[in-house]
Amino acid sequence: MPDVTIKVDGREITAKTEETLLPALLAAGFDIPHMCYNEEIKPYGACRLCIVEVEAGGRRSVVSSCSYPVSDGMVVYTDTERIKKHRRMIVELLLARCPDVKEVRDLARDVGLEHEPRFAKRDKGCILCGLCTRACEQVVGVSAISFVGRGPDKEVGTPFLDRSDVCIGCGSCYYVCPVNYVEMEDEEDVRRFPQWKVEFEKVWCERLGRKVPKKMLEHFSKIAKIPEGWFEGSPAGKK
Amino acid sequence: MAKLIPDVKALEALRKKSLDERKGYKQVIAVCGGTGCHAYGCMKVIEAFRAELAKQGLAKDVRLRTTGCHGFCEMGSLCIIHPSDIFYVKITPEDVAEVVSETVKAGKVIDRLCYTDPASKKKVVKAAEVPFYKNQHRLLFAQNGMVDPKDLDDYLAIGGFSGAAAALCDLKPRDIIDKIKASGLRGRGGGGFPTGRKWEICASHESDVRYIVCNADEGDPGAYMDRSILEGNPFAVIEGMIVGAKAIGAAHGYVYVRNEYPLAVENLGAAIVKAREAGLLGEDILKTGFSFDITINRGGGAFVCGEETGLISSVMGLTGEPNPKPPYPAQRGLWGKPTVINNVETWANVPMILSKGEKWFAGMGTANSKGTKVFSLVGKINNTGLVEVPMGITLRKIVYDIGGGIPGGRKFKAVQTGGPSGGCLPESMLDSPVDFDELTKMGSMMGSGGMIVMDDRTCMVDVAHYFMKFLSEESCGKCVPCREGVPRMKAILEDITNGKGSDEAIALLQELGETVRDASLCALGGTSPNPVLSTLKYFRDEYEAHIRDKRCPAGVCKALINYSVIEDRCTGCGACARVCPTQAAVATGRPATVKGKKHDKLKAHEIVQEKCIKCGACIEACKFDAIKVE
Ligand code: SF4
Ligand code: SF4
Ligand code: SF4
Ligand code: SF4
Ligand code: FES
Ligand code: FES
DSSP, rough: OEEEEEEEEEEEEEETTTTTTHHHHHTTTOOOOOSSTTTTTTOOOOOOTEEEEEEEETTEEEEEEETBBBOOTTTEEEEEHHHHHHHHHHHHHHHHHOOTOHHHHHHHHHHHHOOOOOOOOOOOOOOOOHHHHIIIIHHHHHHHEESSGGGGGGGEESGGGGGGOOOOOHHHHHHHHHTOOOOEEEEEEEEEEGGTTTTEEEEEEEETTTEEEEEHHHHHHHHOOTTTTTTTTOTTOOO | OOOOSSSSHHHHHHHHHHHHHHHHHHHHEEEEHHHHHHHHHHOOOOOOHHHHHHTTTTOOOOOOEEEEOSSOOOOOSOOEEETTTTOOSSOOOOHHHHIIIIIITTTTGGGGGGOOOTOOEEEEEEGGGSSSTSSSSHHHHHHHHHTTOOOHHHHHHTTTTTHHHHHHHHHOOHHHHHHHHHTTOOOTTTTBBBBBHHHHHHHHHHOOOOOEEEEOOOOSSSOOHHHHHHHHHHHHHHHHHHHHHHHOOOEEEEEEEEEOHHHHHHHHHHHHHHHHTTSSSSSGGGGSSSSSSEEEEEEOOOOOGSHHHHHHHHHTTTTOOOOOSSTTTSSSOOSSEEEEEHHHHHHHHHHHHHHHOOHHHHTTTTTOOBEEEEEEEESOOOSOEEEEEEOOBBIIIIIIITTTOOOOGGEEEEEEEESSSSSEEEGGGSSSSSSHHHHTTTTTTOOOOOEEEETOOOHHHHHHHHHHHHHHOOOOOOOOHHHHHHHHHHHHHHHHHTTTOEEEHHHHHHHHHHHHHHSSHHHHHHHHTTTHHHHHHHHHHHHHHHHSSSSTTTTTGGGGEEEEEEEGGGOOHHHHHHOOOTTTTTEEEEEETTTTEEEEEEEEEEOOTTOOOOOOOHHHTTTOOEEEEO
């Protein structure tokens, strides 16, 4: 794939044709806040923190850079007054939703939000970025968790907020969460996800060199068509 | 079972036969069988007509036609008799025998069944003379009155499928796209994107498969033009989709209909079956080598599914959540394939453009908005219903000439165009032309064509609050500005209407509204601040009165008003006391005033503030204007 050239805040950078704007901007050193993007997962465009202005046909429009495809010769502005103003307001809304979340407070400082949110505070811990549900679906391939409800009352959870039967305990949801909302209790022989109401027995894996949930090993063996016992079967025969 | 129409020659032969058959009737009674009229028992009226025509031996000479909506639903049941054009409203089965013997047989007009113009108080005999109809420019809706939605021959008789025949036999895909582009048709569903351009993008996108979608997920409360077209003239929508399919090279189409529209689903379903039997859908249509078929999809009815990308997710069986654009559906839509989505009204316009020509279509409207637009006119207006007008007509003409003005001689205050997320335009904008770009410039939008008229008893802050409440409940909750921002606007407005608005509220609303408008993911969020931003712009003094003076000028916001009796107007009739649900309106010991004179026996009334719940029942009940709100 040939590269394309785009002009960002007056500077020319290159990007791969198949890329969207955000990874190209980040790679070129632009500091763009983003909370619902992960390069392994399809762009979702939900947090709207990564907004930039794109100029086309003499008009500038505000777009989410994580989802916007690059094209040759495109002109982008990342730091205009308009973008800064909208970004601050978005952070203010997030801060009112999650006033106690450290990552959101840090973000508020980074974007220069100097005052407390002007909206009544709520006490949510999750920003509904959808990274956990998408990781579980797209990367792990089990869809153990999803969004429940709609609009302002939306939450992330297992179906009917009941114990998940399909969760394999891989912890991907825990690792991708940008605000550390997903709880994972990882002990020597057991791993628990209190919010998903599940717990997993852990077994030794020689290849990984540590104890991991048994169900996770089974799952990955199955989808990767790995011969039975590959994970456990250690050259040294250690268990 | 409809007979198979093997090719275009046979189609034209059948059209001629249908026309001749129809000429055999001396008169036609077209009775509306739409959803609105169903509520008034139109099916019983239709049955009564059928029985009566048979009884009076007229079944051969007079055709009874059950049609779709005529747009004037509040007058249901209604019928038009052709060719005399006599128009009867609010008919019941009991009126039918008289209509047949007096009007159909003897040509006499039955005064009692004629429409009374509320403005002039005069009876109007002919449909074409009724102000509500006279000032419209009815193309789509004229057809609704001329066909039985389940009768393919009716549709052929008005020239149906000639556009599709031309598209399939004589035109290349490129020619069709050029025609639609030249017509200037823009999407009637909301954004007003040029239809031909959309088709062009879709057709130019490399792909083995492409799809066509008809969006019939009309989610605006009170709007029902798409329902009425689908119910009344489903063949036109089918024909439009065939033309579109040929233009972009699609073999399959979907119609996404809300579940709440059973009659639309029924009539469309019946029309699809008939078209299929006739060979107008399916394999090798009219022996042209082109194949296309349509599936009906019944939607869950979430407001956000009307947004194209949300609709696509929903058709594919996923949560109806919007996705960021680009990629646009025309590039990557259903199952990742290029997909053209247009709404019902847009599709219904397509056959006319093909049969009457793109120049004819482009001859109507303004520079950048062509053709007609259907609006659903409701609120504080004399004539409510569906109105079809040429683009560029002024708001004033719609409100006063077609809508007949404001009831009770009250003053016009605002008109909201474009549905719940449209802006509210003041009197000073009434002479502006209605088209896509002008409405946007004024801070509102065409949307799908909702139009709510408000009078001087409407509080604009309350209106903005009402719509923010609706929209916050309809937000899908995916993106931050809309999910978090709209409920915040609602909360700020609620405080203002409760007299607790702070001095910073106006600036904060403005700032927040701009972010929600510019930074939301989809058009639902992007347009949702319109009611707030437009009222801040045009009715700022009302906000200020609420915040600074703790006063609701329109007398609506309960926390800021009191009802009281104007003592020297009160005749002591007691109407207020009878309707008051909390016994707050009571007689005093003081004499009442009748025609300026004090009467000792009649007692002036008063309202005990502690008991009053501000329901407004007394003010409606008082015939002497003796109750005031402040
Ligand atoms: S731990 Fe369970 S819920 Fe989390 S990503 Fe893995 S499978 Fe999904
Ligand atoms: S739990 Fe974390 S990853 Fe999942 S939606 Fe909430 S903030 Fe995002
Ligand atoms: S703007 Fe509103 S409806 Fe649209 S994606 Fe965002 S939250 Fe959902
Ligand atoms: S309805 Fe009006 S006139 Fe009659 S008693 Fe009440 S305030 Fe007086
Ligand atoms: S990172 Fe782009 S919208 Fe969240
Ligand atoms: S349904 Fe009968 S006029 Fe609309």
